[in-house]
Amino acid sequence: MTPGALITGGGSGIGAAAARALAVRGYDVCVTGRRAAPLRAVADELGGIVAVADTADPAAIAGAVETAVKHFGRLDALVCSAGTGAAGTVTEQTLERWNEVLATNLTGVFLACQAALPHLLNTQGTVVTVSSLAGLRAGPASAAYAASKAGLIMLTRSIAVDYGPRGVRANCVCPGWIRTAMADGEMDDLAQRSGGERETAYALATESVPSRRPGTSAEAGEAVAWLASPASSYVNGAVLALDGGASVVDVATLAFA
Numbered sequence: 001m002t003p004g005a006l007i008t009g010g011g012s013g014i015g016a017a018a019a020r021a022l023a024v025r026g027y028d029v030c031v032t033g034r035r036a037a038p039l040r041a042v043a044d045e046l047g048g049i050v051a052v053a054d055t056a057d058p059a060a061i062a063g064a065v066e067t068a069v070k071h072f073g074r075l076d077a078l079v080c081s082a083g084t085g086a087a088g089t090v091t092e093q094t095l096e097r098w099n100e101v102l103a104t105n106l107t108g109v110f111l112a113c114q115a116a117l118p119h120l121l122n123t124q125g126t127v128v129t130v131s132s133l134a135g136l137r138a139g140p141a142s143a144a145y146a147a148s149k150a151g152l153i154m155l156t157r158s159i160a161v162d163y164g165p166r167g168v169r170a171n172c173v174c175p176g177w178i179r180t181a182m183a184d185g186e187m188d189d190l191a192q193r194s195g196g197e198r199e200t201a202y203a204l205a206t207e208s209v210p211s212r213r214p215g216t217s218a219e220a221g222e223a224v225a226w227l228a229s230p231a232s233s234y235v236n237g238a239v240l241a242l243d244g245g246a247s248v249v250d251v252a253t254l255a256f257a
Contacts (some may be wrong), residue, residue, distance in 0.1 A: 003123075004028045004072030005228065006065060008055050008112055009082030011038030013180035014130055017221025018079050018228075019046060025229055030068035032061070033082060055082040055108030065115040075119040077228040080109040081130040085145040085182075098144045105148035106155065113159060117168065124167030128227045129156045130220075133176040133243045149174075153239055160237030169236040171227045176243025177205055177214040208254055211244030 005022045009015035010031025019029045019042055029048035031039045032055070039050045049071050051064035069075050084104045086097040109129055120127065134142055135149030152172065159170035177183055179202075187201040194204060202214050223242050226232055241247045 001073060002026065002028050003076035004030070004068055004074050005077040005079065006030045006032060006051075006068040006075060006112075006116065007079040007081060008032050008061070008064075008108070009080075009130075011035055011042055013081070013182060014175065014178060014217055014220045014224065015079065015081030016042045017217035018081060018128075018224040019048065019221075020218075021221040021225035022077065022079075022228060023048065025225055027077065028072045030064070030071065032064040055080075055112055056103040058111050061108065061111045062115040065112070065119065069119050074123050075116060076123045076125040077128070078112060078116040078120065078125070079128045079130070079224055079228060080112055081224075082108060083130065083132075083182075085142075087141050087145075088143065089141050090143045092141065093144055101144040102148050102151075105145070106151045109152055109155060113155075117159075117163065120168050121163070121166055125169075126228045127156070127159055127168065127170040128224050129153075129170070129172045130224065131156075131172050131174045131239070133174050133241065133247060136174055136239075136241065136247055156239075157237050164236050169232075171232070171235055171238045171240065173220065173223055173227065173240045173242045174247070175215065175220050176209065176241075176246045177202065178220050178242070179214050179216055183214065206244065206246075208249055208251070209244045209246045210249065213244065215242065215244060 005027040007019045010019050011033045023046040032051040032053045036052050043050045051067040053060035053064040131152045132149040134146040156172040187198045190201040
């Protein structure tokens with residue numbers, strides 16, 4: 001039987017790229033998220049299905065899981081790519097925005113995994129979560145986002161420990177700058193402040209990254225699909241930095257370069 005995959009945040013960015021990469025590997029894909037139009041575009045492209053759902057809504061995400069299982073007859077992979085951000089330091093951040101970020105980036109993943117794990121246990125399937133370099137390294141004015149992404153890393157490891165003995169693997173990718181609509185928006189903001197254009201901003205943001213460029217959503221999608229597939233069958237609880245080498249740089253020595 002053809003394996004089935006559910007991708008949250010599957011209408012754009014890394015989620016859509018992961019859906020494409022999984023489809024190439026022979027998976028039936030169900031993309032879920034809050035916006036029907038981009039989800040439908042991805043599903044139509046791949047011959048997949050759509051389940052419109054807010055990941056932070058327990059009933060909605062449980063319904064998305066059941067939709068995938070009903071159509072595919074099984075669930076072999078869950079990719080948690082839905083995410084949001086709200087810039088601000090601790091004193092600048094509002095409780096409302098803090099809660100919104102954690103609801104999507106952390107609690108939403110918990111809810112998706114809670115709904116999917118009974119099915120993944122049946123297939124000895126996989127969970128792949130999309131955290132961020134911000135979950136490994138602190139950046140300015142990113143308290144809510146960074147805290148949520150750091151929590152997501154440990155949630156993923158907890159799933160690996162608790163369900164690995166029963167055949168389920170859970171791994172996490174931590175992207176740095178990846179060309180997505182969300183990243184483009186941040187680069188446009190940086191360009192306004194620095195007096196340049198989007199490409200100039202990307203160059204500025206990656207000038208200390210060993211690869212000297214942002215990644216593409218396709219590159220990120222390939223990494224996610226590899227972790228979700230049997231090709232990575234002995235990888236469990238891993239945290240893969242998908243950042244062009246940014247996380248290995250000793251920033252205190254850059255002045256000597």
